Amino acid sequence: MAKFVYDFTEGNKDLKDLLGGKGANLAEMTNLGLPVPPGFTITTEACRAYLADGRTPEGLDREIGEHLGALEKTMGRRLGQADDPLLVSVRSGAKFSMPGMMETVLNIGLNDESVHGLAKQAGGNERFAWDSYRRLIQMFGKTVLGIDGDRFEHALDDLKGARQDYDLTPEELQRLVETYKGIVREETGREFPADPREQMELAIKAVFESWNAPRAVLYRRQERIPADLGTAVNVVAMVFGNCGMDSGTGVAFTRDPGSGHQGVYGDYLQNAQGEDVVAGIRNTVPLQDLEKIHPEAYRELLGIMETLENHYRDLCDIEFTIERGKLWMLQTRVGKRTAGAAFRIATQLVDQGLIDMDEAVQRVTGDQLAQLMFPRFDDKAAKKRIATGMNASPGAAVGQAVFSSERAVELAERGEDVILVRRETNPDDLAGMIAARGVLTSRGGKTSHAAVVARGMGKTCVCGAEELEVSPAERRFTAPGGVVVREGDVISIDGTSGAVYLGEVPVADSPVVRYFEGEREAGGDDLVRAVHRIMSHADAVRALGVYANADTPEDAARARRFGAQGIGLCRTEHMFLGERRQLVEDLILAEGEEERQAALDALEPLQKADFTGILEAMDGLPVTIRLIDPPLHEFLPDHVELAVKVATGKGTEKDAKLLEAVKRLHEQNPMLGLRGVRLGLVVPGLFAMQVRAIAEAARERREQGGDPRPEIMIPLVGAVQELEAVREEAAAILRETGVEALIGTMIEVPRAALTAGQIAEAAEFFSFGTNDLTQMTWGFSRDDVEAAFFAKYLELGVFGVSPFETIDRDGVGRLMRLAVEEGRAVRPDLKLGICGEHGGDPDSVHFCHEIGLDYVSCSPFRIPVARLEAARALLTFGGSDTR
Structure with missing residues (x-):
C-alpha cells in the first residue's frame, strides 16, 4: 500500500514531486538542524487520489492518525487538549511555488474550551488566545466553508474602528469570536465545528480541493505548470507571532530579488501571524529593524540565511516567526526574482564558487533574457489607458497614430515616429510595419499576420484590441468612453501588457539590446557583464x-x-510586394510565352x-x-472591389481582363490552394x-x-x-x-x-x-x-x-x-x-x-x-x- 504521510525527519529537498516544495524544504531544514516546528506532510499522491475519487484514499486517515499521535508525543500535548492544547496549521505546498493561489488554515484545535488552555500556556495572555481563536474561525470560514471573507473583515473593521487590531481587548475579541460564529451559522446553517480532529480533516480536504480553484488554475496556465501534479499538505505544530510585542513574523531574502544585489532584505511585523504580512493589515518594518527589536533572533536569522544560501546555492526566500524571542523557521524556497536579478545572481554565485558556469546557464531562461531586451515604459510616468488588447509582440512604442502603410512610410522618412493602426494587417502593409515603431490592430490574435511579422522584426505589437472602433477611411479610431484618436495624435502601446495609452509615455531603452547590437562594451554595466558571461559560455557549449x-x-x-x-x-x-506586385500581376495575366518571359525577365535582376x-x-x-510561397490571391486585387468597379462602368479594359483572371484563380481556401511547389x-x-x-x-x-x-x-x-x-x-x-x-x-x-x-x-x-x-x-x-x-x-x-x-x-x-x-x-x-x-x-x-x-x-x-x-x-x- 502506498505511503501517504511523511514526517519532516523522513524527507529531503529532492522529494518535491512527492512532498511539494514546502514539505520537501521543511524536511531539508529539519535535517540541517534548523529550528523548524515539528510536523508531517501528506503527499501529492494522496491529493491526486482524492481529486480523482472524491474521497480520501484508503489508509490515509490511519496514517494521519499515527503521525498526529507521534507529533502529540513529541510536543507533550494533544490536539485541542482543553487545559494544554496542541494547535496545528494546515498549509498547501505544490511542487512549484504558487504564492497565494491555494489555502492555509492556522490555529486548528481551538474551541470554547481549549482557548482557555491556550491563554494559560501564554502565561495568562487572554488577548492572544482570543485573537488566535477569531483568526481560526475567520480563515476556516473563508477557506473551508466558502464564506465570503469580506463578512469577517467588515465585522473586524466595525469593531476596531481607527485602532490597530492589536489594540483590541480580550473582551472585545471574545465578542468578535461570537460574531464570527454567528456568521458561520447564518452562512452554513451549522455551528462552527468544535471537534479539533474534524477541523483538521476538513482543512486538509479544503487544501486538496484548492488545487482546482479558479485562481490556481489560472496561475498554472500562466506559468505553464502541469495541471495533474496536485498539492501536498503540511500539518505543522503552531508557533505564535501574535503573543505580544516580543513576538512577530517576517519574510527574508538572502539577496535582493529585485536587483540581485547582496544584503539584508525583507520585512518584519511585530505581534502578528504570517498571514498578516501578506494581507497588509499593518505596515511592516524593514528586516534590518529586527536587530534593534530582537538582537539575538536577528543574529541567529542572519546565520541561518547564510547557511541556507550556501546549502541551496541560490537566493532563498524565507518565512519565519518569533515566539517570545524564540526564532522558528516556517518555510524556505528558492526565491522568485526579476530577470535582471537572475543574471546577476547566477554570475555572483559563480564568483563565490557555489556553482560553475554550466549551472549558471541553467539558472537563467530565455524568457528572462527576452524581458531584458524589451524597451519598457517608465513605471513612474503618468499614463492614461484607453484600451487593452493582446500582448502580441513585447516592447514599448510611442508615435503618431497613422492608418495606412503609405502614410507610415511617408512620415517615417521625415524622421517621425508612428504607430500603424489597422483593423488587421496584410502583406501589403509590410513597408508600413517596417517604418512604424509599433503596430496596433483591433482584430486578430497572437499568431495573426501583424503579430507574426512584428515579432519577426522585434517590433512592438498589440493585436485584437476589440474595444477600438478603427475607421481607416476617416483616419481615426474611437476608444471606450468616447475617446477619439485622429491621425497625427500621439499614442503609446505596450506589447508586454497589451495596454494602449493616450499620449506619449516615456520609454527606457534596454542596455542589453544595445550590447547585442554592439553599441556598448560588456564591461560598463553589471547586468550587461552578467549577460555577456552567460551568453559566452552558452555559445561555447x-x-x-x-x-x-x-x-x-x-x-x-x-x-x-x-x-x-x-x-x-x-x-x-x-x-514581390510594393511596386513589384505589378510585375507578378503581369506574370499571372500573361497570354503566351512571350508575355510571361517578359515578366520573368523584368523580375530576375530585381531578385538577383x-x-x-x-x-x-x-x-x-x-x-x-x-x-516563392504565397497564395496567389495576395498578388491580385480584391474580387468584390474589382467586380463592382467593372459592373459600374468605372473599370478599364485591363480591369475586365484582370477580373477574369481573378475569377479563374479564385480559391475557397487559398492557404491550401495553388502555392509553394504547386505554383512553381x-x-x-x-x-x-x-x-x-x-x-x-x-x-x-x-x-x-x-x-x-x-x-x-x-x-x-x-x-x-x-x-x-x-x-x-x-x-x-x-x-x-x-x-x-x-x-x-x-x-x-x-x-x-x-x-x-x-x-x-x-x-x-x-x-x-x-x-x-x-x-x-x-x-x-x-x-x-x-x-x-x-x-x-x-x-x-x-x-x-x-x-x-x-x-x-x-x-x-x-x-x-x-x-x-x-x-x-x-x-x-x-x-x-x-x-x-x-x-x-x-x-x-x-x-x-x-x-x-x-x-x-x-x-x-x-x-x-x-x-x-x-x-x-x-x-x-x-x-x-x-x-
Missing part, C-alpha cells in the same frame, strides 16, 4: 546552431550582430539584387532561400527565374572575393515527385553557372513528414515549417481560430499552451521525430532545421535539441534567446549523446 529568419540585407546584418550563424529562412514572396545584398551580409554563412510547377519559368537569380548573385559575390553559401528550399512539398521535378531544373541551372548549393525542402505538409524517407532521396536538407505543419496537423487556420476559441480551449485544458506558440509534441512533434528518423536513415548527413515561429520558443528549442536537429531559425530579435536555450537544452539532456 551548445550543440544546436541558431539561424535567422530574414528577408532583407538589413535584417540579415542585424541577425548577424545578434549572433546568427546563418539564415534558415529567406521568404522570397516578401520581395535582393539575393546579392543578403549573401553579402551573411558572407561565409549558409543562407537558405525559400522559393504550374507557372512555367517562375522557379527557374528565382534559382538563376540566386546562382548569378552567388557567382557575382564569389568573383568579388566573397564566400556565398546559398541553399535552395522548395516549399510545400507533399510528394517526392514534386521535389524531383523542381530539383532537376534547379540542379541544371546550378551546374550551368558553376555554383554549389544544397537543394532541400520545407517539411510543412503532414504527408511530407510521413514519407520523409522517400523525400530524403531527393533532398539534401529538411527545414520544418512548423507554422503550416501545425495548421495542417490540427486542421485549423491560425489566422482565424485563435480569437474564436483558443481561450476556451485553454480553459478546458485542451491546450496547455497555444500550439502556435510551443510545438505540440504529441502531434506535430511526433511527425517531426518520425521525419528525422526516416530522413536520416536514408541520408545520414541530412541537414535538419526548423524555421517556423517555434524556432525562438524556449520549450520548442529544447524539443529540437532532443530530436536531433542541427539548427533552429527564428526572427533576429529572438536569436539571443535561442542561443541561450540551445545551451540549456544540451545541459538539461546531459550532453550531445542524446543526439
